[in-house]
Amino acid sequence: MYGITGKTIRFVLMALLSFVLNGMGGQGLAMELAPREGPVDIEADSLSYDRDTDTYHAQGNVVIIYSGGRLTAQSVLLDHRTDTAHAEGNVRLTSGRDVLEGDRMTFHLTDKTGVVHAGKVFVAQNHFYLRGDKIAKTAEATYRVEGAEATTCDGPRPDWRLTSREINVTVDGYGTMKHGKLLIRNIPVLYAPYFIFPAKTTRQSGFLLPYLAHSDDHGWDAEVPFYWAISRSLDATFYSRYMDKRGFKEGTEFRYFAGERSSGVLYGDLLNDRKRVTETSGPVSRDWRSDRLRWSLFLNHETVFTEGFYLRADIARVSDAWYFKDFDDRNYYRDHRDRGGRERFEKVSFDGDASLRSLDSTVRLVKDWSRYNLTALARYTDDFTVPSNDVTLQRYPEIILNRATLPLFGQPVYYGLKATYDYLYRGEGQRGHLYDVAPVFTLPIKLGRYAQFTPEVGVRATLWDRDDDGVARGDRHGDREVFHAGFSLNTELSRVFDRPGKSLERLQHTIKPEIAYAYADATLERQVALPDYVARVNAQNLVSYGITNVLTAKVRGNDDQIAYRELLRLKLAQQFDIREARRDRDGPGDPGRRPFGVLALDLVMAPIPEISLVVRNLYDVHEHAWTRTNYDLNARVGRVNLGLGYHNTRDILEEINLAVKADLTRTIRLDYTLRNNLRDNVKVENYVQVTYHRQCWSIGLGYEKKEDDQRVTLLLSLYGLGQAGVH
Numbered sequence: 001m002y003g004i005t006g007k008t009i010r011f012v013l014m015a016l017l018s019f020v021l022n023g024m025g026g027q028g029l030a031m032e033l034a035p036r037e038g039p040v041d042i043e044a045d046s047l048s049y050d051r052d053t054d055t056y057h058a059q060g061n062v063v064i065i066y067s068g069g070r071l072t073a074q075s076v077l078l079d080h081r082t083d084t085a086h087a088e089g090n091v092r093l094t095s096g097r098d099v100l101e102g103d104r105m106t107f108h109l110t111d112k113t114g115v116v117h118a119g120k121v122f123v124a125q126n127h128f129y130l131r132g133d134k135i136a137k138t139a140e141a142t143y144r145v146e147g148a149e150a151t152t153c154d155g156p157r158p159d160w161r162l163t164s165r166e167i168n169v170t171v172d173g174y175g176t177m178k179h180g181k182l183l184i185r186n187i188p189v190l191y192a193p194y195f196i197f198p199a200k201t202t203r204q205s206g207f208l209l210p211y212l213a214h215s216d217d218h219g220w221d222a223e224v225p226f227y228w229a230i231s232r233s234l235d236a237t238f239y240s241r242y243m244d245k246r247g248f249k250e251g252t253e254f255r256y257f258a259g260e261r262s263s264g265v266l267y268g269d270l271l272n273d274r275k276r277v278t279e280t281s282g283p284v285s286r287d288w289r290s291d292r293l294r295w296s297l298f299l300n301h302e303t304v305f306t307e308g309f310y311l312r313a314d315i316a317r318v319s320d321a322w323y324f325k326d327f328d329d330r331n332y333y334r335d336h337r338d339r340g341g342r343e344r345f346e347k348v349s350f351d352g353d354a355s356l357r358s359l360d361s362t363v364r365l366v367k368d369w370s371r372y373n374l375t376a377l378a379r380y381t382d383d384f385t386v387p388s389n390d391v392t393l394q395r396y397p398e399i400i401l402n403r404a405t406l407p408l409f410g411q412p413v414y415y416g417l418k419a420t421y422d423y424l425y426r427g428e429g430q431r432g433h434l435y436d437v438a439p440v441f442t443l444p445i446k447l448g449r450y451a452q453f454t455p456e457v458g459v460r461a462t463l464w465d466r467d468d469d470g471v472a473r474g475d476r477h478g479d480r481e482v483f484h485a486g487f488s489l490n491t492e493l494s495r496v497f498d499r500p501g502k503s504l505e506r507l508q509h510t511i512k513p514e515i516a517y518a519y520a521d522a523t524l525e526r527q528v529a530l531p532d533y534v535a536r537v538n539a540q541n542l543v544s545y546g547i548t549n550v551l552t553a554k555v556r557g558n559d560d561q562i563a564y565r566e567l568l569r570l571k572l573a574q575q576f577d578i579r580e581a582r583r584d585r586d587g588p589g590d591p592g593r594r595p596f597g598v599l600a601l602d603l604v605m606a607p608i609p610e611i612s613l614v615v616r617n618l619y620d621v622h623e624h625a626w627t628r629t630n631y632d633l634n635a636r637v638g639r640v641n642l643g644l645g646y647h648n649t650r651d652i653l654e655e656i657n658l659a660v661k662a663d664l665t666r667t668i669r670l671d672y673t674l675r676n677n678l679r680d681n682v683k684v685e686n687y688v689q690v691t692y693h694r695q696c697w698s699i700g701l702g703y704e705k706k707e708d709d710q711r712v713t714l715l716l717s718l719y720g721l722g723q724a725g726v727h
Contacts, residue, residue: 058077069093100122132147251270364377393426435463512550520538547572566604573602
């Protein structure tokens with residue numbers, strides 16, 4: 001007998017870790033399992049080596065600790081002749097937060113395969129438990145579990161679990177289950193001869209959770225998505241949706257990486273709509289008395305050639321102006337809206353709901369330099385508010401050159417430039433070429449330490465060339481020059497007040513007055529001959545002035561950390577029109593000169609972190625009336641988050657919005673949303689949902705009422721598997 005070495009036991013431990021956990025916890029865990037140097041602590045009642053059998057043996061209360069994990073067992077035996085290791089007696093292996101337990105393990109070091117008996121695995125990344133009578137690693141990244149049970153619930157009696165005769169799990173994949181059952185406590189509620197479940201967050205082909213609903217518009221509505229992991233750089237999702245009042249709607253999404261610098265997503269759907277509809281919305285109407293082919297197409301692609309040089313395509317097209325109205329409740333575009341996150345393939349830039357009035361498709365090529373930016377752009381617009389899109393102006397191409405406002409030849413004078421070329425096309429109406437060049441010069445001057453004065457002068461030269469039919473030869477070409485000048489003057493005054501409160505260490509009050517002047521010599525008489533695709537430029541002789549007050553607090557928290565919070569920001573701004581002040585009366589019906597513009601009041605208050613108020617109001621000083629009043633209050637009181645808004649634009653809009661999210665108890669949540677159009681006395685949205693959630697599942701009951709429809713929703717979510725709903 002010879003004493004066993006720490007290096008040998010460490011080799012045994014690394015083999016155990018590789019067998020048990022490599023792949024069960026994801027790529028990050030697999031990386032953690034790479035052998036590393038460092039001390040290994042071994043405790044056992046006895047450590048020995050048998051030369052005759054060439055075996056190492058740690059016996060009795062074995063504890064092996066190293067920098068990446070801990071193994072405990074009653075016995076660990078390594079047979080060098082067969083490269084086989086055995087661990088027996090309450091075997092427990094931990095690596096980070098991942099845990100493997102079993103009665104005994106047998107594994108082969110060469111091919112990294114083996115068996116764990118009466119085993120249980122906990123994968124912290126997904127909070128996933130897997131139990132089995134026998135857990136066998138059959139290949140480098142494949143596991144087979146017999147007498148299996150899987151759940152994301154804690155405790156010896158999970159609220160739900162999947163049981164099966166056999167579960168197969170693949171590294172970076174889903175789990176497949178044969179003759180599987182879903183049990184709520186001990187009651188079986190679902191049986192499937194073959195079932196795929198997302199045991200991991202990585203890619204693997206399989207069916208996704210289905211969708212089931214019922215509504216007056218679609219009737220019974222069911223969708224069964226299938227995900228296909230085609231390769232490391234390409235995958236697809238197929239959406240098969242059946243609506244018994246409309247027919248089958250088939251959709252396909254492809255997501256791809258075309259090299260390290262190029263990626264994108266392509267989606268399209270097709271429906272032979274058999275529903276008969278007759279309705280009118282403004283100038284747009286439809287009278288569909290036969291089947292109609294309907295479709296949508298979306299492409300988002302980006303290729304980065306070098307730093308600051310890229311191509312991006314955002315193409316979105318639909319078959320008709322009614323697409324988003326008919327599929328407002330559920331469509332690909334709402335599900336993949338860009339919410340400002342980092343998800344590469346959720347880049348839909350618009351909200352695909354019934355209020356969408358137009359849809360833009362663009363392809364742009366952008367090149368940045370230190371001083372210049374060049375953009376080549378093609379834009380196509382679908383206008384849903386007109387009977388025919390032939391009257392809608394399209395821009396292809398548009399080329400824009402921008403020069404940043406920087407010093408000119410190292411002098412204090414700053415120079416900037418914007419030059420644009422457009423070809424504006426439409427099937428009906430005026431169209432042609434448009435050239436626009438607008439250089440601008442500024443001279444920032446500091447007036448001591450307290451103010452800055454910046455005069456500005458520039459010119460905007462516009463040329464056009466029409467090529468539509470029916471235009472006289474002399475009207476095909478033309479130009480316009482608009483000279484503009486102005487200045488801005490601003491300063492900043494502040495005062496700091498020390499220790500106004502216990503946690504409030506300092507309070508700074510800042511006042512920022514500003515005044516600006518803008519002059520442009522454009523007149524409408526000189527723009528009569530302009531094509532209608534050239535934007536008119538209004539003459540200007542305006543003085544703008546405003547003042548901003550900011551209150552900033554220096555706060556020391558309970559953890560003794562310093563933070564700065566803006567408690568209040570109040571801005572008042574207005575314009576004075578010198579041209580209007582000098583204007584002659586046009587006649588008896590002329591109300592007279594009104595040189596003062598509306599007074600804009602912007603207020604943001606956050607006296608405490610839990611409450612904020614935003615006010616955006618406009619006041620007409622001539623009519624002594626508010627033309628716009630917008631108030632938005634957000635508050636968090638205990639477990640309740642409240643959002644209340646009132647928006648009123650005179651003669652156009654008046655609405656009140658309410659959003660409540662309240663945790664009534666630790667397990668019950670209330671969500672309520674109200675959007676009420678007070679002008680038309682219509683509840684645009686009125687939705688309430690109560691959700692009961694536990695550690696590993698939740699169930700929600702919701703009710704939504706619209707002007708012409710109502711819907712009841714029952715939503716069940718099993719954490720780790722996803723969610724399914726009945727509407």
